[in-house]
Each structure stands twice: as C-alpha cells, then as structure tokens.
Amino acid sequence: MRENIQKLVDYTATLDGDEKGEAQVFCDRFFQAFGHQGYKEAGAILEFRVKSKKSTNFADLLWDNRVLIEMKKKSSKLQSHRTQIFDYWWKLRPNQPKYSILCNFQEFIIYDFSLQDEPLDRIKIEELSDRYTSFNFMFPKPETPIFRNNLEEATRKTASLVAAVFNSLVERGEDRGRAQKFILQAIFTMFAEDYNLLPKDIFTQILIDCLNGSGNSYDLIYGLFQQMDTRKRARGGRFIEVPYFNGGLFTKPEAIELTEDELDKLHQAATRKWNKVNPAIFGTIFQSSMGKDARHAFGAHFTSELDILKIVQPTLIKPWRKKISKTKTLTEMKALRRELSSYEVLDPACGSGNFLYIAYRELKRIELELLDKIHIEFPKSASEIGTQSIVSIKQFHGIDFNEFAVELAKVTLMLAKEISIKETQEWINTIQTGLPFQMESTLPLDNMDANIVFADALFTEWPRADVIIGNPPYQSKNKMQKEYGIEYLNKVWDAYPNISGNADYCVYWFYKAHLNLDYGGYAGLVGTNTVTQNYSREGSLDYIVKNDGQIFNAISSQPWSGDAVVFVSIVNWKKGKYIGKKHLYVENEKDEQVEFIVDVINSSLSLEIDVTSAKTLKCNKNPKMVFQGQTHGNSGFLLSKKKGMEILLENPNSSNVLKPFLIGRELVASIGSQPNRFVIDFTGRNVIEAATFKNLFEIVKQKVQPEREKKAKEQEDKNQAALEKNKKAKTNRHHINFYNKWWLLSYGREDLLKAISNTERYIVCSRVSSRPIFEFVSSKINPNDALMVFNFEDDYSFGIIQSKAHILWYQEKCSTMKGDPRYTPNTIWDTFPFPQKPNLNKVKKVANAAVELRNKRNELMKKHQFTLRDLYKILEEPGSNPMKILHKRLDDAVLDAYDFDKRKDILTQILELNLEIYSNETKGVPIESPGLPSFITNSDEFKTNDCIQISTSSSAYT
Structure with a gap:
C-alpha cells in the first residue's frame, strides 16, 4: 500500500499541474493508490453536474456519499477556493458526501462541512505515504480516518x-x-x-x-x-x-x-x-x-454546523449573494456595503450563541466576497474602498432566559470577532492587493451587554432585525405545565390569546418572529415537527402563510442534532413575496431526505395535496364512534393476568369491574394480541357502589388513595401561591379532581364503555404507529389509552378503516409523537368521509375482502407463531406476498365503493368528497354517515365473530 501511494507521489512530480489537462488522470491514479482499479471501477463520476437555479457547474469528481474532489492548478492558493467546494457540496443536498477535498497537485485540504467549517487536515503530497491515514475513507473497505485538526x-x-x-x-x-x-x-x-x-x-x-x-x-x-x-x-x-x-x-x-x-x-x-x-x-x-x-x-449533544446552516444559508447567505451577483457598478457596490453595515440579526432563543456565531462568521465572509468583487472589477478604486471591515458584532442580538447562557453567548461573539480578523488577514494575503491591512480594533473588547440580554423572549420587546434565526425551546403543553407551573402558563395564555393553549412552546416564537419582521425580512426557526400539525400549526405556520408570509425552504421532519431527543421541522420564510422556486425536503420510506422543488410550500410542509382545508363533518361526530382508550393513571389499578384470573375464579361477580386490559404494544407485538394485565375499573360507580367489591376496593384504597392525596395537596399549595400573586389566575385542579374520586381511573371514558357495552366486538389500532394495523377486539376486554377504539362491528366498516384510503388520510392528517404518527380523531376521523353511493354489491365486496384479509392474517400468525408486527414487517419486504395481494384486493374494493378514479390522487379525491359532504350538510341534503350505508336493513349479514379474546390456555391461539 505504501508503495502504491509512493508511486502516486512520484508520478505527480512529473506533472505540470494543469487543472484541465491532468486532473482526471491524477484522480484515477489517486484511486489506484488506495487499492481501487481506478475511479470508474470504484463507481466515482468525473465532471459531475452540480445544478443551481441559473447554471450548471461541474465538480471534478464525486464518489457516492463518500467524497467530493475539486482540483486546482499547481501553486494555486487552495484556501481561497473553499467557498467554491462548499457551494458544490451544499447544492448536492440532501445526498451530500461526507468529505470534500481540494487539491492542487502539491497539497490536499480535507473538509467535513457537516462537522466543522475549518479543514480537518492539510497534507503535502510528499507527506502522503506517512499521512495516508487521513484518507482512510478512500479504501475499498473504509476505515476511520485520523485527522490532525478535528x-x-x-x-x-x-x-x-x-x-x-x-x-x-x-x-x-x-x-x-x-x-x-x-x-x-x-x-x-x-x-x-x-x-x-x-x-x-x-x-x-x-x-x-x-x-x-x-x-x-x-x-x-x-x-x-x-x-x-x-x-x-x-x-x-x-x-x-x-x-x-x-x-x-x-x-x-x-x-x-x-x-x-x-x-x-x-x-x-x-x-x-x-x-x-x-x-x-x-x-x-x-x-x-x-x-x-x-x-x-x-x-453531550450540540447543534451541528450543518443544521445551523440549514437556516443561515437560505435566510442570510443566499439572499446576500444574490444581491452581490446583481451589482454592476461601483456605486451599487458601495451602497450594498452601507446596507451590509446596518444589517441586523436576532436570535430570540440564543443559548450559548452558536447560531449567532455562524451567522456572524458568514456575514463577514459575505463582506469579503463583496470586497473581492470590488477589488477585481474596480482595481483603481481599491485604495478608496480599502480593506477595513464594516460588519460589527454589534449588529447581532440575542435573548435567552438562561443567565449563564447569555454570558457564554457574549464570550462566543467576542471570540468570533478575533477569529474573523485572522480570516480577513488571510484573505488580504491571498488576493495580494498591496494595500495595508486596515485591522479592526481588537481591543478593548466590544461590550455586548446591550446586545445579548437575559430576559424571557415572550415578554420582552425584540430589537428590530432584518433576519430572525434560532432554535426556540421545545415543550409540549403538558410538560410546560410541569416545568413552568400554572402561573406562568396563565401569563402566556393571556399575552397570546390567538394561540391555542394546546400548542407547543416553540409556536410562540414562530408567531412573535413573524409579528416582529419588517416586510421583506427573513426568518428561519427550528421547531418540533408539531408546528405542521393541529393546534401548533394554527399558531405558527398557518399564521405565517395567512399574514403575508411565504415559506421558501423547509425540512418537513428530521431528528435534531441538539440535546433534545426530538424530531424537528426547519422552516425558512420571508415576510412578503418570495420570487423563485421553493425547496422542500421530505423523508422517504428509507428515512432519507429527498429534495423537491415546488411552486408553493404549504403550512403542513407536505408534498401531498394540502388537506388542511378539510372540514369537520357533523355526521362523523354525532353519534360519536371513535374513542381513546382508558387512562388508568396509577399502577395501583392494575393486576397481573395470573392474579386477575385467580380473583375471577374465586368470585365470578368480580368480572363486572375486573377486566382484561389491552395496550397498544400487546396488540401488535404479543402472540395472539393477549392482554398481560387486568384493570380494576369502577367507572360509572360511586364510592359506595365500588365498595361492594370489597377485595378490589381495598386494593385500590391501599395503593391509589395515598398517592392521589399527596399530589392533590401539592396542587392546592401551587394554586394558592398563584392566586396570591394574581386573583384572576387560572388554577389547575387536575390532581384535586382525581383525589375527589380516588377510586376511579384517571380517565375511565364512561362514554366509551357505554358505547361498546351494546356490541360483541369493536375495532382498535395502536394510537401511535407509522402504519396502523386494525383489529377486532372482544367487548369483554377494556382498551388502554394507547389504543384508538372504533365502535363498529361490521366487516364493511372494518374494510374502509383498514384500507389505503383511510391510512393515507391518517398519515397526512395525524400529529406526531417523537417522530411517530399519532391518531388524532379531531383531525383524522372527524374529517374522513365514507363512501356516499355504494351499491349492495360494492358493500359486499369490501366486507368480503376484509374478512378474507383477516382470515389469512390469523391463519399465518397461528401457523408461524407470528405477531401482527412480525407479519406486517414482512409485508414491507419486496417480492410477492399473499398479504400484499389481499390488501390490494381490499384497497381496490374500497376505491370502487367510493367510485374513485384509480389514476388520480386519492387524497385529492377524499378532500373533494369531504368538502362535498360538508356542503351538503349545510344545505340539509341527505348524506351517508360512517358505518354501513343506510339502505342496509340486515346488518347481521355483514358481521362475523372473529376478534381478540382473553385466552386461559398456554397457547394464545385457541
């Protein structure tokens, strides 16, 4: 290997270092030195097209997701070409290579822009045989590279x-x-x-x-x-x-x-x-x-530079480069410099200042690009313009409610200034203007006390800014209450009445950022991906697009690189008209980000038809047919399956209040979907009625009552403190109410129990799932709150609910929990239309396809001892599969019942039907509610009896 590398070194010494004539043969020998037959055999591409809006450039070499190589002529100053290779790398989003290399036949500079802006290493060609470990990623079987500047x-x-x-x-x-x-x-x-x-x-x-x-x-x-x-x-x-x-x-x-x-x-x-x-x-x-x-x-996690650049690049770098490219005259360039000197940047949740640091660094580089253009195109005026920097850290502002983070941010910007001075000196040396370096005054340090302030951004006036960037804090409504207390929430809700109290905490920053932007200003914020959903979307992205905002660059969802274990959306928008195509990044089924260039980015950050305009249908809400399962709220209500069975054997009458308790994980991941626990459920009974079940009542009294008493007392103390400060404060009686009815489950869902008491079975699915699997459950089993309950017994309704039509609507209208889709009835079910004009034959086809699917499903699970999850994982694999055939048969039958055109987008047709039914409801025109169509007189014809039942044998399949 060393010999091969030395051969490359010796061969390179014979070259003239011509960028055009010898770059390709050098790249081929470079690959050979690291054990490949050549670049082509390794799968690399020479002269790879890198497209932008107005032009196509050609990178010298691209090798999959491993490396981008840009060659320059011998003796050229490689550092000056950093912007070019970074631009190539950036435009290759979302499939960017890990490493980028600049080479001038004498030296290599290796970058990993996703990790850091500075080079990872610089290696002279003659050092290559000793320093080859920096290129460990080049081997056919790559190894971890060893860099000197990590x-x-x-x-x-x-x-x-x-x-x-x-x-x-x-x-x-x-x-x-x-x-x-x-x-x-x-x-x-x-x-x-x-x-x-x-x-x-x-x-x-x-x-x-x-x-x-x-x-x-x-x-x-x-x-x-x-x-x-x-x-x-x-x-x-x-x-x-x-x-x-x-x-x-x-x-x-x-x-x-x-x-x-x-x-x-x-x-x-x-x-x-x-x-x-x-x-x-x-x-x-x-x-x-x-x-x-x-x-x-x-x-420790930190926000990566790449993730910060996903905001700084579209909102700051790109607009300024566009302005620079349009300037033609010296007068225009001077005016642009003056504009640059008054450009203000704000991060209203600045933390230790990493967003501000990157923004400052990039704005200084923008200034150098403008100076570079002036010196090249108007050399005679170079001495008049000079090299004095006019961008100051005083143009950068931050707010944070962590006092030490604020002090850290001030220091971070002070350090940024000193580093930028060094970078400016290197630029002057590179372009060799002959002009003296008009150094910024390094000392005394700039006092940043007025720029970076310790305050609650939601209750502080924000300084005017041309661009607002940052990563606001993440907290759901429930966690906000636990973290900040009811008194603070009251204050927030009073100050922002236009935002739902159910919205995520970060939503208030989106709202206030748009409110504070001048017309023509830019903003880019990171938010939990709930900003695309329900209440959070209404207060953030819906508000933006309805008030002169245009989203022009966004990532629908990605795991965040920072401390929080959360999936985020990254949203960049302009207040005012944005001219040009918009870039939306959406994850495919392999969790890879795919770029789509579109005319409009909707507030759900979705490629599909924008279903946010769907209307709530009265027929779906009344009568209520979809419920969330029971929330027990305290483990004292639960017994093991063995203990539950023993009590039922001793006292069969206990079955009135002692029920098998099925959770979502058991539904999809246990053999036979068997409940492992029983729940003591006194729902609908007062304390005297509950006490008639003596043994069960005593269990709850010992295990539940003391804990609820303690929590109620703590809540009373907090409420009292809040009222002492503000007599009108909203108080929280959550735990107090639970204590007043300590023998009852936290949320027994009496309406749910009443609904399913009149049926033999009901349909369930896991409340959080990327692809929901629906199944019938015996009404003798109580569903936990991890399950959604659909109170239908018939196979036709099951077929509609399990079909592609309903699942696509679910995937588009759901909310998410840490990246996983969650069934939210108010947005999904309440807007989902059932077929309006199916005939008897079509109804039978759907019902028969549903029964056939479940029968095959049960047969395969029993034969192979599979769980539902096992079965559906195999369904995702390529190749033929009897389950795929049966799902396709069901989907076709359902689309036929809807009378949908299979060549057209399904979501578009569902939305059109939703709006049609909504219109007919307002006009009093008869419509078909969810369930069997109204013309069906004998519903028993469409009911089978298969469902999950509690098993008392060693095998779940009996």
Whole structure:
C-alpha cells in the first residue's frame, strides 16, 4: 500500500499541474493508490453536474456519499477556493458526501462541512505515504480516518477540562455565580493567549508558577484579570505588557484560590491549542458538562454546523449573494456595503450563541466576497474602498432566559470577532492587493451587554432585525405545565390569546418572529415537527402563510442534532413575496431526505395535496364512534393476568369491574394480541357502589388513595401561591379532581364503555404507529389509552378503516409523537368521509375482502407463531406476498365503493368528497354517515365473530 501511494507521489512530480489537462488522470491514479482499479471501477463520476437555479457547474469528481474532489492548478492558493467546494457540496443536498477535498497537485485540504467549517487536515503530497491515514475513507473497505485538526474532538477535550474545574469549585462550596464568572474570564484569557492578544504564555506560566509553589493563584490570576480591566498599563512587573480588555467581561475580575487539582486541570486546558477549539460548539458542550462527570462532555449533544446552516444559508447567505451577483457598478457596490453595515440579526432563543456565531462568521465572509468583487472589477478604486471591515458584532442580538447562557453567548461573539480578523488577514494575503491591512480594533473588547440580554423572549420587546434565526425551546403543553407551573402558563395564555393553549412552546416564537419582521425580512426557526400539525400549526405556520408570509425552504421532519431527543421541522420564510422556486425536503420510506422543488410550500410542509382545508363533518361526530382508550393513571389499578384470573375464579361477580386490559404494544407485538394485565375499573360507580367489591376496593384504597392525596395537596399549595400573586389566575385542579374520586381511573371514558357495552366486538389500532394495523377486539376486554377504539362491528366498516384510503388520510392528517404518527380523531376521523353511493354489491365486496384479509392474517400468525408486527414487517419486504395481494384486493374494493378514479390522487379525491359532504350538510341534503350505508336493513349479514379474546390456555391461539 505504501508503495502504491509512493508511486502516486512520484508520478505527480512529473506533472505540470494543469487543472484541465491532468486532473482526471491524477484522480484515477489517486484511486489506484488506495487499492481501487481506478475511479470508474470504484463507481466515482468525473465532471459531475452540480445544478443551481441559473447554471450548471461541474465538480471534478464525486464518489457516492463518500467524497467530493475539486482540483486546482499547481501553486494555486487552495484556501481561497473553499467557498467554491462548499457551494458544490451544499447544492448536492440532501445526498451530500461526507468529505470534500481540494487539491492542487502539491497539497490536499480535507473538509467535513457537516462537522466543522475549518479543514480537518492539510497534507503535502510528499507527506502522503506517512499521512495516508487521513484518507482512510478512500479504501475499498473504509476505515476511520485520523485527522490532525478535528475541532470537535479538541473542543470536547478542552470543554471537559474546563467543566471539571468549574464542577470542582462548586462542589467545594464556591458561589456558583462567582465560579461561572471566573471560568468565563479564564476561557477568554486562554483564547487570547493563543491569539496573541496577551503576552506569550502569560496565563499558562502563572498556572505553572502556582503549581510549583512560586505564587498564589488567588493573587496572580486576580492580578492578571484586574490588569485586563484597567485602562492604564502597569508601570512594571509581569503585567506591564497586558493591554486593556474589559468589554463587560472583566468589569468585575473574579478571584478564587484554586486547589492543586484545579490548577492542574486548568493548566492542561491552557496548554491545549485554543485555535483548534470551535466556539460554535464549545459553549453548548461546556454548559452541558457543568455539574456532570468528566465523561459527560464526550456524550453531550450540540447543534451541528450543518443544521445551523440549514437556516443561515437560505435566510442570510443566499439572499446576500444574490444581491452581490446583481451589482454592476461601483456605486451599487458601495451602497450594498452601507446596507451590509446596518444589517441586523436576532436570535430570540440564543443559548450559548452558536447560531449567532455562524451567522456572524458568514456575514463577514459575505463582506469579503463583496470586497473581492470590488477589488477585481474596480482595481483603481481599491485604495478608496480599502480593506477595513464594516460588519460589527454589534449588529447581532440575542435573548435567552438562561443567565449563564447569555454570558457564554457574549464570550462566543467576542471570540468570533478575533477569529474573523485572522480570516480577513488571510484573505488580504491571498488576493495580494498591496494595500495595508486596515485591522479592526481588537481591543478593548466590544461590550455586548446591550446586545445579548437575559430576559424571557415572550415578554420582552425584540430589537428590530432584518433576519430572525434560532432554535426556540421545545415543550409540549403538558410538560410546560410541569416545568413552568400554572402561573406562568396563565401569563402566556393571556399575552397570546390567538394561540391555542394546546400548542407547543416553540409556536410562540414562530408567531412573535413573524409579528416582529419588517416586510421583506427573513426568518428561519427550528421547531418540533408539531408546528405542521393541529393546534401548533394554527399558531405558527398557518399564521405565517395567512399574514403575508411565504415559506421558501423547509425540512418537513428530521431528528435534531441538539440535546433534545426530538424530531424537528426547519422552516425558512420571508415576510412578503418570495420570487423563485421553493425547496422542500421530505423523508422517504428509507428515512432519507429527498429534495423537491415546488411552486408553493404549504403550512403542513407536505408534498401531498394540502388537506388542511378539510372540514369537520357533523355526521362523523354525532353519534360519536371513535374513542381513546382508558387512562388508568396509577399502577395501583392494575393486576397481573395470573392474579386477575385467580380473583375471577374465586368470585365470578368480580368480572363486572375486573377486566382484561389491552395496550397498544400487546396488540401488535404479543402472540395472539393477549392482554398481560387486568384493570380494576369502577367507572360509572360511586364510592359506595365500588365498595361492594370489597377485595378490589381495598386494593385500590391501599395503593391509589395515598398517592392521589399527596399530589392533590401539592396542587392546592401551587394554586394558592398563584392566586396570591394574581386573583384572576387560572388554577389547575387536575390532581384535586382525581383525589375527589380516588377510586376511579384517571380517565375511565364512561362514554366509551357505554358505547361498546351494546356490541360483541369493536375495532382498535395502536394510537401511535407509522402504519396502523386494525383489529377486532372482544367487548369483554377494556382498551388502554394507547389504543384508538372504533365502535363498529361490521366487516364493511372494518374494510374502509383498514384500507389505503383511510391510512393515507391518517398519515397526512395525524400529529406526531417523537417522530411517530399519532391518531388524532379531531383531525383524522372527524374529517374522513365514507363512501356516499355504494351499491349492495360494492358493500359486499369490501366486507368480503376484509374478512378474507383477516382470515389469512390469523391463519399465518397461528401457523408461524407470528405477531401482527412480525407479519406486517414482512409485508414491507419486496417480492410477492399473499398479504400484499389481499390488501390490494381490499384497497381496490374500497376505491370502487367510493367510485374513485384509480389514476388520480386519492387524497385529492377524499378532500373533494369531504368538502362535498360538508356542503351538503349545510344545505340539509341527505348524506351517508360512517358505518354501513343506510339502505342496509340486515346488518347481521355483514358481521362475523372473529376478534381478540382473553385466552386461559398456554397457547394464545385457541
């Protein structure tokens, strides 16, 4: 292998380094050096087309999802081509390669833009045989590459050390606020030391002296921080060359005497290369490691640069590049520079400042692109324009309700400024203008106290901004109440009456962002994917599109890279008309993001027909036919199956209140869909009636009553506190009500029990499922709240509900729970129309197809000891399958009953039927309600008797 790599090195020495004439043969030899026959045999493509709106460019080589290679002529400055290869990589979304390589026949620069903006490594061609491990991803069987500039790894290690010092300070009793301030001052000092803002190694040497017993940490570190806060230079001593920093960070220098272990860890941190610490992720990793053991930094999540760029690129980078490309005259370019200097960016949930850091970095690069264009197209005016930067961190604003995160964000932006100065210097050296570098003033530091503020964004006036970006906090309504308390929720609901109290917490940021945007302004926010659903959508995306907003770039759903284990939607919009095609990214069945270019992005971020206009149908709500199962609310109501059976044998009369209790997981993932527990259900009975079942009543009294009493008392105390502050405050009686009826399930669903009491069986499906599987259940079994109950006994109704038509409507109209679709009756069932004009023959075809499907299903499960989940997993596999044939037969029969055109979109036809029925209801025209059509006089003809029943034998299939 080394010989092959050396052959490449020797061969490259014979080349002239012509970008056009020799790039392809070099790429072929490059692949051969790493064990391939050539690039073509490996599956790579030369001159790969990279399309954009107005043009097509050609990347020199693309190899699947592994690597993108762009060749440049010999001696060209590779760093100056970073923007080009990044643009190629970005336009390859959503199927971007992991690595991107720039090469000029003399040197390689390797990037992983999804991980960091800086190169992972730079390798001279003559070093290749010794440094080939950086290209481990190039082998036919790839291995983990070893890079010298992996900023994530370096950042994690450094954050872990600094967090360990902070944790030690707090654990030994140091004031937390003082410890935080001290650590922030130390962080910036270590950074400043590596960026030559301080005399070389001054802080590191202080730590060494303290470790050696040559000084006291309290005195020396405090002395350094104090000098950094003093405008007058020291007249002598070791701080004589220390300049004035302040900027708010050193307004109050902190003094803490460190232990030997703390000194050692801080010294280890100081000796690390702080130019390899990525400020975009440092704050999050450090903050999430506070209060945790040393290993936590290596497991801490942070928002990846790629995910941040999914907002910053469409809302900031792309609009500015478009403006720059349109400028023709020097006057236009000067005007654009002035506009750039007054451009304001806001993150109203800024955390430790990672969004603001990326936005600032990219706006500075936009400024360099504009300067580059001026210097190239108007060289005679170059000296007039100069190289002075006019973009300031003062144009960036943040709000957060975590006080320490706010301080971290200020430091993050201070670091960003120093890094950008270095990058500007490199740009000037690259273009070799001959003009002096008009350096921004690095010191004193900018005071960011007025820009990054500690406040509740929902109750604070936002500064004006041209673009609003960020990742607001995620909390569902129920978790909000637990986390923030009823008093705070009352305040939120009063302030935002247009938003449903059932909406996700992040919805308020979407609403307020659009409210605060000027016409023509841009916004990009991350939200839970509930912003595309029901109440949350109404308060966010519906509000945006109904009030001059146009969504132009969005990701319907993806797992988030940050701390929260949640699926998110990423939404970029403009207030006002957006000219051009819109880009919507939707996951396919393989969980891969697929890009679709569309004319309009609807508020459900869906490619399908926008079914948000579907109307609620009275015939679906009255009589009520769909119910959520019972919520027991306390495990004291539950007994094992064995215990339940024993009680029933001893006292058969207990069957009136002791019921098998079926949950969603058991329905789909247990043999025979057998309930494993019984529930003590006194629903509909008062305490005296419940007490007649003595043994069961005593069980509930011992296990349930004490806990409910405790929770009720806690809630009474909270309510009292809220009323003392605000006499009109809404109070929560959730647990108080439960205690007042402690012998009853939390939600016994009396209406459900009454409905199914008149039937032999009912239909259920798991409430949370990507593809719902429907089954009949005996009315002697109680359904848990993880099940949706459809109170129909007939096979025709089962056929309609199990069909593709209903499932497609479900998938489009459902809400989601951590990425999984959830059946919500008010949006799905209440709007789903049943066939309106089926004849008897069509009704029989649907019923017969439904029976045939269930019979085959039961036969296969019994024969192979499969669960429903086992059976339907196989259904997803390619190839012939008797279940596929039977599902297709049922789907065809149902579409025929609807009289739908199979060549047309099913959802469109369901929506049209929904609107037709709604119109007929308002006019008093007769319609067909869900269930058997009204002309059927003998419903028993359409009822079989198969259903899930409790089994008392060793086999579930009896």
